[in-house]
Amino acid sequence: MPRHYRTSVSLMAAVVLVAVTGCTNPLPTGDLPAFREAPAFRNGRGCAAAPTIHVAMTLDATYLRGSLAGVLSILKHTSCPENVTFHFVAVSPFHDLGLTVAAAFPSLPFRIYRFDDALVRGKISSSVRRALDQPLNYARIYLADLLPRAVRRVIYFDSDLVVVDDVARLWGIELGPYVLGAPEYCHANFTAYFTDRFWSDPDFPHALDGRARRPCYFNTGVMVMDLEKWRAGVYTRRLEGWMEVQKKVARIYELGSLPPFLLVFAGEVKGVEHRWNQHGLGGDNVEGLCRDLHPGPVSLLHWSGKGKPWLRLDAGRPCQLDGLWEPYDLLLRRRDQSPFAVDV
Ligand SMILES: *[C@@H]1O[C@H](CO)[C@@H](O)[C@H](O)[C@H]1NC(C)=O
Ligand SMILES: *[C@@H]1O[C@H](CO)[C@@H](O)[C@H](O)[C@H]1NC(C)=O
Numbered sequence: 001m002p003r004h005y006r007t008s009v010s011l012m013a014a015v016v017l018v019a020v021t022g023c024t025n026p027l028p029t030g031d032l033p034a035f036r037e038a039p040a041f042r043n044g045r046g047c048a049a050a051p052t053i054h055v056a057m058t059l060d061a062t063y064l065r066g067s068l069a070g071v072l073s074i075l076k077h078t079s080c081p082e083n084v085t086f087h088f089v090a091v092s093p094f095h096d097l098g099l100t101v102a103a104a105f106p107s108l109p110f111r112i113y114r115f116d117d118a119l120v121r122g123k124i125s126s127s128v129r130r131a132l133d134q135p136l137n138y139a140r141i142y143l144a145d146l147l148p149r150a151v152r153r154v155i156y157f158d159s160d161l162v163v164v165d166d167v168a169r170l171w172g173i174e175l176g177p178y179v180l181g182a183p184e185y186c187h188a189n190f191t192a193y194f195t196d197r198f199w200s201d202p203d204f205p206h207a208l209d210g211r212a213r214r215p216c217y218f219n220t221g222v223m224v225m226d227l228e229k230w231r232a233g234v235y236t237r238r239l240e241g242w243m244e245v246q247k248k249v250a251r252i253y254e255l256g257s258l259p260p261f262l263l264v265f266a267g268e269v270k271g272v273e274h275r276w277n278q279h280g281l282g283g284d285n286v287e288g289l290c291r292d293l294h295p296g297p298v299s300l301l302h303w304s305g306k307g308k309p310w311l312r313l314d315a316g317r318p319c320q321l322d323g324l325w326e327p328y329d330l331l332l333r334r335r336d337q338s339p340f341a342v343d344v
Contacts, residue, residue: 018311032061032096034332035104038072041081047185050080051170054154056143057089058136059112061157065310066303068104069328072232073162075105076328080168086110087147087154089139091117103331115139115279123243140220141239144230152228158221160282161309162328170276173224179235181224181270183277188217190235190266193259198252206247211267218232220261221302222277238264275299281321282307290319301325 037111043050049157055074057067067088075081090097119142126137135317140156147154152324155170157163175181191199197266198204208215242260246252255261275297282305283289291305301324303309309325312318316325 006013014270016060020150021124023234028235032064032093032100035065035068035100035330036332037103038068038105038121039076040073040107041075041080045103046048047080047083050083050168053078053080053084053167054087054147054151055084055148055167056087056089056140056156057140057159058115059088059101060134060136061093061097064097066161066308066328069102069161069310069325070157070163070329071101071105072328074157075108077164078166079170082109084106084109084167087143087151088112089115089136089146091115096329097329114200115142115146121242123247124136125243125247131138132212135201140223141236141260143225143266144227144236144294147227149231151161152165152226154224154225154227155221156223156225158302158304160304161221161300161302162325163300164324165275169299170224170272172273173176173270175224175226175229175270178270179226179229179233179273180218180265182220182222183274184216184218184269186214186216190215190217191260192252193217193255193262201250201252204252207263208239208266210244210274213264215265215266217278218266219279219302219304220258221304222272222281222300223303224270254331277302279304281305281309281319283319290321293321 006214033139034291061069071086078084084100086108088097088101088110091114094112101110101112102107115136120135120138125139143154143156145192153171155167173181211236239260240265242252246260274294276299278293278298278300279302280291281293281301282303283291289307301321303322303325306320309318309322310329310331313326313329
């Protein structure tokens, strides 16, 4: 297996850079938009015995606004925010993305890892949606290699979601014998995630034989991952194996990184309450379609699908639920930067 780069921007280095360039002005970060500084979140009572919660997300120029909103939402709703450590995976502009995070969250403990997109580029076959074909979309497959061995569990979050509950509750779930925890959706038509070519093959469908339970769809945008079990079971290699089948042998699915996850884990994930992934708020692949919440309580809102709340808000055509994302938006608008800006 190729070795992965691991680079970290230590918190102290980031803080020093912020001090040198001046706290009040947005940092010069190339073509990236400017963000305002989030309020500092401090631990409440009873955090001395709290565990460190490890959260992994990706960072790129396109979804940066979403990633920062996600971070803010997590810190805002957890009772021990100083005990949450972030692991960001990025391709480029690697350094500037780190500076932007440090400027928005000056006391946030985080590390940023360089993802070698060449590692995965040759394994991606084009899907129905170009956004799904970005190498960084596959970074979640490599977390066990990228993160330090000492990190034994991580929560992976997509960059188009906000958490509106204490992330410690999700962190604390028992995984039992399983490698992954995620909400499962057994009413979704599992057959439809794979092509006829897959189902008619004499061998491929047998990959799903012998699962603990009936294989069901789960969304890979929110996953609790046991990295020790992942490493021991060489799951990265297993997922890559299906990507190679798709690329070199037969077109067995139409979506991006999701189907390999289903092939390897479906029927053997620890079911998590649905409240932890109210997904689909982006509205599928049909533009302009607003989706409603699934019935039941909400701990996490996820704008999976084509539409993103920040794009619809900017365009002045938001869906109703996009208003729930807006309070976490840290984007510094030009109006805010103007010396003549007036609050109205
Ligand atoms: C969580 O933060 C508290 C400070 O409020 C600290 O005493 C404790 O050691 C931290 N927990 C871990 C596991 O680092
Ligand atoms: C599930 O999807 C498959 C393939 O798209 C289709 O043939 C089948 O009729 C669907 N089943 C149900 C119950 O909708």
